[in-house]
Amino acid sequence: MLVVTLLAPLAAIPDQAAAATQIEVKETVSFRDKPSTSSEVIRYLKSGEQLVVLSEPNSYWYEVLADDGTSGYVSSSSQYITAAVADEDARAVASASANASSNASASASASSKKGEIVASVAFRTSPSTGASRIRYLSRGETVTVLSQPNSYWYQVRDSRGTTGYVSSQSQYIRVSGGTVAPPTSGSSQSSKVEKVINVGMSFLGTPYQYGSNRNSTRYFDCSAFVRRAFQNALNVTLPADSRGQGNYVKNKGNAKSNWRQLQRGDLMFFMSYRGTSASSYSGVNKSKATITHVGIYLGDGKVLHTYSKESGGVRTDSIVGKHWEHRFLFGGSAL
Known part of the structure; x- marks a missing residue:
């Protein structure tokens, strides 16, 4: 049509x-x-x-x-x-951040690299796509690269003296001169999480198909999507279905029944839909309920997942006050 x-x-x-x-x-x-x-x-x-x-x-x-x-x-x-x-709010945040960091940015290290922004990119408060955005750096801006906390981010200082984080991908920044502190071992877990999420986000809009082929990326059901994100990002092969993935997380001893205790990148497991209100799930023994859905927690009450053709395939949703919150069983890290 x-x-x-x-x-x-x-x-x-x-x-x-x-x-x-x-x-x-x-x-x-x-x-x-x-x-x-x-x-x-x-x-x-x-x-x-x-x-x-x-x-x-x-x-x-x-x-x-x-x-x-x-x-x-x-x-x-x-x-x-x-x-x-x-974006006046972003400008206000940038101004406040500049004032707070003025002492730290009084002098630049002679060994610092210079970076030129080659395409507009988010300037964030920490090295994560879930972190608050200070503002967008515009094409042509020059920044000082202070360090590289992991393979995916640079810590930089802009011309206003504001310090934050920007993607290290060459499509956004061109770096030259000096030296950049290499990623530290302490950031390895965070970098793994970000890699999984970046791969997952690259599939946004991929159509949903129940029982999808685990060797294909043309369609996904919920567990196939999660499995593919970990495979492509880290070469980690999770069980093929959501219940198996739930057991995998439980066996690691990382399971938490309160979603607010989850960390970015943790897996979230849900029971079947019964309705939109919390009362629809009253009386349910969630410790014995069957897992019917899985997604990747992004932080800030948001989940990255896929669940139906009608919803448009892979997408992000807020769970707060929604049926997702009422259906939540447990979650935890698969790493």
């Missing part, structure tokens, strides 16, 4: 402000690799997602950067996104 969408453009965004401009998705919309309705769909952007506008190739499309670091194109129609606004 061919669907043709007539797109109504928003007001043009000045080129000089594009890299510092944010928009919000109002309604599920295609995220494409080119500014054309016939181009490949990277994934579907969900309501509430925040995007950074990189450019406006024409009056119908924005080139944007998603919060997972993926760049692509989205319709500029007001049906799908809000009017563009400057």
Whole structure:
């Protein structure tokens, strides 16, 4: 079936402000690799997602950067996104952070490397995609690289004196001169977790199929998705089904029945759906309930998982106050 969408453009965004401009998705919309309705769909952007506008190739499309670091194109129609606004909150956080770090940034080490931002990228408070975002660094900005806590992040200081963390991927930053402190052994667990999550996030939008082929990445059910994330990231092969994965975590002695005690990257296990309210699950002996679903905890009450064709495949969800919170059985690290 061919669907043709007539797109109504928003007001043009000045080129000089594009890299510092944010928009919000109002309604599920295609995220494409080119500014054309016939181009490949990277994934579907969900309501509430925040995007950074990189450019406006024409009056119908924005080139944007998603919060997972993926760049692509989205319709500029007001049906799908809000009017563009400057990220004042991010500027305020950056200003406060700059004041707090002024003493530490008074002098730069002669051996520090310089980094040039080659594509707009999130500048975060800690080396994690779940960490608070200070602001977005714009293409062309120069930063001082202070250290490399793991293989995926640099600790940097921007021109305002703010210290934070940025992806070490060459598509975002070009580093030259000096030396960078190598990753420490103490950060190895954190780097493993981030690698699993980065792989998992790369599958956002992959369609759901119950009982999917464990050797394919065209479709996933919940346990196949989790298994593939660990396989591709760390060459760790988990059991093929959610109950087996639950036993795997329990056997490591890491199981926690309170989801608020979980760490980023832990697996979360759930029972069958009974309803949206907490009362629907009252009287259930969760220590004996059967596991029917698994996902990867992202922190901040969010889970990365897949559970139905209708939901759009691999996605992230907030569990707080939702049926996911009521269905939660236990969770823990698989590492």
